[in-house]
Structure formats: C-alpha cells, structure tokens
Amino acid sequence: MEFTSPSDMTARIRGLGAAPLLMILCEDAVEIDSTITHHLSAGFGHIVLALPPGVAAPAGLPPQVHPLHLPERPDDMATTCVNALIDGRPEGAWTAWLYNAEYLFTPFAETRTVGEAMTFCTEERRDAILTFVVDLYAETLATAPNAVDRDAACMDEVGYFALARWDKENDEAFDRQLDFHGGLRWRFEEHIPWERRRIDRVAMFRARKGLRLLADHTVTDPEMCTYSAPWHHSMTACITSFRAAKALSTNPGSRAAVTTFKWDGSVPFEWRAQQLMDLGLMEPGQWF
Incomplete structure (x- = not known):
C-alpha cells in the first residue's frame, strides 16, 4: 500500500488491520534501510515510511513497508503524520513512531x-x-x-x-x-x-x-x-x-x-x- 498524503493514509490505513504498526519519520536518507530492517526483525507487522520531498524510499521495499509521500515537509513531521495515523487506526491497535536512524x-x-x-x-x-x-x-x-x-x-x-x-x-x-x-x-x-x-x-x-x-x-x-x-x-x-x-x-x-x-x-x-x-x-x- 502506498499513500499520497496524510489524509490519504487516514482514509485507507485501516485496511492494514490491527497488527502492531510503526511509523518511521524520515528527516533525511541516513540509515533508512537499517531502521526498517531492525523493526521488521523486532516483530512489527507493518511499517509506514513518511517521506518528505527530497527524501526517496530505498529500492526494493519489503511488502510490509508502505511509503507515505508528503506533498511538503511539515513544520512538525511528528504531530502531522502521527496524528493522521492515529485517526485511521482501529480502536485499541498498538501503534509506534520514531525517526530514521533510531x-x-x-x-x-x-x-x-x-x-x-x-x-x-x-x-x-x-x-x-x-x-x-x-x-x-x-x-x-x-x-x-x-x-x-x-x-x-x-x-x-x-x-x-x-x-x-x-x-x-x-x-x-x-x-x-x-x-x-x-x-x-x-x-x-x-x-x-x-x-x-x-x-x-x-x-x-x-x-x-x-x-x-x-x-x-x-x-x-x-x-x-x-x-x-x-x-x-x-x-x-x-x-x-x-x-x-x-x-x-x-x-x-x-x-x-x-x-x-x-x-x-x-x-x-x-x-x-x-x-x-x-x-x-x-x-x-x-x-x-
């Protein structure tokens, strides 16, 4: 699944179900691959990759990783993206967030x-x-x-x-x-x-x-x-x-x-x- 904006993610993210989900806020391209790999190994069912303009997704993303392409870089990526994610998640679904290289x-x-x-x-x-x-x-x-x-x-x-x-x-x-x-x-x-x-x-x-x-x-x-x-x-x-x-x-x-x-x-x-x-x-x- 791929999202074109935070509102698009809110409307469709429920389709991924209630498995533990992580959002990675990509401020730059540093260590995006290792951040993804670490958290898939940790047991997250899905990962949403928030990508502002100028930051590209790594090639060959696993099927559990879903790019969110931001039309512009928000003043606060965390509140903008995480709150849009919360609005689309099933009630009670465990949700986590962090930045790349974390x-x-x-x-x-x-x-x-x-x-x-x-x-x-x-x-x-x-x-x-x-x-x-x-x-x-x-x-x-x-x-x-x-x-x-x-x-x-x-x-x-x-x-x-x-x-x-x-x-x-x-x-x-x-x-x-x-x-x-x-x-x-x-x-x-x-x-x-x-x-x-x-x-x-x-x-x-x-x-x-x-x-x-x-x-x-x-x-x-x-x-x-x-x-x-x-x-x-x-x-x-x-x-x-x-x-x-x-x-x-x-x-x-x-x-x-x-x-x-x-x-x-x-x-x-x-x-x-x-x-x-x-x-x-x-x-x-x-x-x-």
Missing part, C-alpha cells in the same frame, strides 16, 4: 517480539509504553563526520536524571510524570533549545479516537504519559538514536564546537536490550 528496544528483545511486549502491557491495563531516547554517536568523527556509525556506536552509561513535571495550572507536580534528561542533549545543552532537551517520549500507545500527539512528544491522555501504573512498576522501552549526534555534528550552529562526543562516561553500544536494562535505562516491570 532503533527501538523493548525488554528481552533478544528473545521476545515487540508484539509480545505490547500484549503483556495490554493485559496489565496499560495503554502506552513510555520510551527513553538513548543517544548513539560514532566513536570518532574522523571516519564518520555525521556521527553515524553502527559498527562503532557509543552511548553514555551515566548522566541520566529526572525532574518533577510541574502542573502550572494547579501548582503541583503531575502524578507519575517526570521530565527525563541525559545524553547529548544534556552534555551539549547550550546548542539545544530548552524545549527539546527531554529524552522521554510517548512513542508506543494504543490508538483511540481523539488521541493527539503533542509537539513535546507527550499525548493528550495524561495516563499515557506516566512512567508507571498506580499499582506497580510498568514496562518502559528505549529508542537508541543517532538523531541528536547527527544534528549536532552537521548543523552550522554547533558543528564547529563538536570535535568528539566521547567522554569518560562513554561505552560501546552492544545492540542488546539487556545492556540497556543492566544500565537501568529500561524497566521490564512485572514481565520476567
């Missing part, structure tokens, strides 16, 4: 599929899985000027923290919501607008009528923005991402200040969910 890991991903994780969360009466963005970056910029190197990817093992998310209207902290920080957005914060420094996203959820993704990567249902259920710890997931490193190393405002991303807190990324759990970046909850 790779989702759920707990025990080496032996269990993303669909199994979603089914478990449904049984736990959870309609969303909070995700944390873990920045990846090349070991050296000498051989990878855009900071993208899957074969020698590094990540921060320290420097992550959370602050209370404040409800200004009621002058109190939101229940079970926190603003999470760390990675390159923390270490290079002088180059990152303050509203883009958080690393938490509501990137996996069950679609429902009226639900909206917001520009800060939360959604309009407050319970879907929580890191845990009221009764016990809940599963979380990680999105390992070259996106921040790619932007910092190529944007004119920051590239001159970046000579390397490596520091004392860097470790090689092993491309394993277990590493992320061992570092405390991902919570299996009650799933053993």
